[in-house]
Amino acid sequence: MEVLETQRLTIRGFQPEDWEDLHEYLSREEVVRYEPYGVFDEQGSQAEALRRSADPAFWAVCLKESGKMIGNLYFQQQEPLTFRTGELGYVFNSAFHNKGYAAEACQRLLEYAFCDQQVRRVTAHCDPRNTPSWRLLERLQLRREGHLLQTGYFKHDHEGHPLWHDTYAYGILDSEWLNSSQADSQRRKV
Numbered sequence: 001m002e003v004l005e006t007q008r009l010t011i012r013g014f015q016p017e018d019w020e021d022l023h024e025y026l027s028r029e030e031v032v033r034y035e036p037y038g039v040f041d042e043q044g045s046q047a048e049a050l051r052r053s054a055d056p057a058f059w060a061v062c063l064k065e066s067g068k069m070i071g072n073l074y075f076q077q078q079e080p081l082t083f084r085t086g087e088l089g090y091v092f093n094s095a096f097h098n099k100g101y102a103a104e105a106c107q108r109l110l111e112y113a114f115c116d117q118q119v120r121r122v123t124a125h126c127d128p129r130n131t132p133s134w135r136l137l138e139r140l141q142l143r144r145e146g147h148l149l150q151t152g153y154f155k156h157d158h159e160g161h162p163l164w165h166d167t168y169a170y171g172i173l174d175s176e177w178l179n180s181s182q183a184d185s186q187r188r189k190v
C-alpha cells in the first residue's frame with residue numbers, strides 16, 4: 001500500500017499498533033453517532049486495528065509532526081471493477097475536527113484515485129443530519145445526486161422499533177475533479 005503525503009499529514013495503511021489512537025476516537029459517542037456500529041471497547045479497537053491492517057480499503061491519517069493517528073479514510077473500489085467506481089468514507093477523532101485535516105486527507109486520496117488509480121467516478125453517502133459530513137463532501141466538490149428516503153437503520157428506539165434514516169448520495173467524475181482542481185490551481189496562481 002502506498003504512503004501519501006500532504007503538507008500536514010501522512011496517509012498510510014493501518015498497523016495493529018494503531019489500536020490506541022483508533023480507540024481514542026471509536027470510543028466517542030459523537031464520533032460513531034452516524035456509523036453502523038456503536039462505541040468500541042479496548043478489546044474491540046485492538047481487533048479492529050488488526051482487521052484494518054489486512055484491508056487495503058482503510059487508510060490511517062497521521063499528523064506528520066507527531067505521528068499520531070487522528071482519523072481514517074475508507075476507499076473501496078466497487079464491483080464490477082471495470083466500472084472504475086470507488087466509495088469514499090472518513091472518520092476523524094473529534095479532538096481534531098474543524099482544522100481542515102479531513103478535507104486535506106480526502107483531497108489527497110481523490111488525487112491518488114483519479115490520477116494514479118485511473119478511477120472514473122467516486123461516490124459517498126451520508127445521513128442528512130450529519131452536516132459536517134456533507135459540508136466536507138461539498139468542500140471536495142462532490143455533487144449531491146439524491147436524497148434517498150428511509151434507506152436503512154443502524155439502531156432501534158427503546159421499544160425496539162428501527163430508527164430509519166435517510167441518505168444523501170454524492171458523486172464526482174474524474175473529468176469534474178480535473179476541471180475543479182485545474183480551476184483551484186489557476187486560482188492559487190492569481
Ligand SMILES: CC(C)(COP(=O)(O)OP(=O)(O)OC[C@H]1O[C@@H](n2cnc3c(N)ncnc32)[C@H](O)[C@@H]1OP(=O)(O)O)[C@@H](O)C(=O)NCCC(=O)NCCS
Binds near residue numbers: 090092093135
Ligand atoms: C465528517 C468529519 C470527518 C468532518 O470533519 P471536519 O473537521 O468538519 O472537516 P474538515 O477537515 O473539512 O474541516 C473543515 C473545517 O475546518 C476549518 N478549518 C480550520 N482550520 C483550517 C485549515 N487550516 N485548513 C482548512 N480548514 C480549516 C474550516 O473552516 C472548516 O470549518 P467550517 O465547516 O465551519 O467552514 C467529522 O465531522 C467526523 O469525523 N465525524 C464523525 C464521523 C462521521 O460522521 N463520518 C462520516 C460518516 S458519513
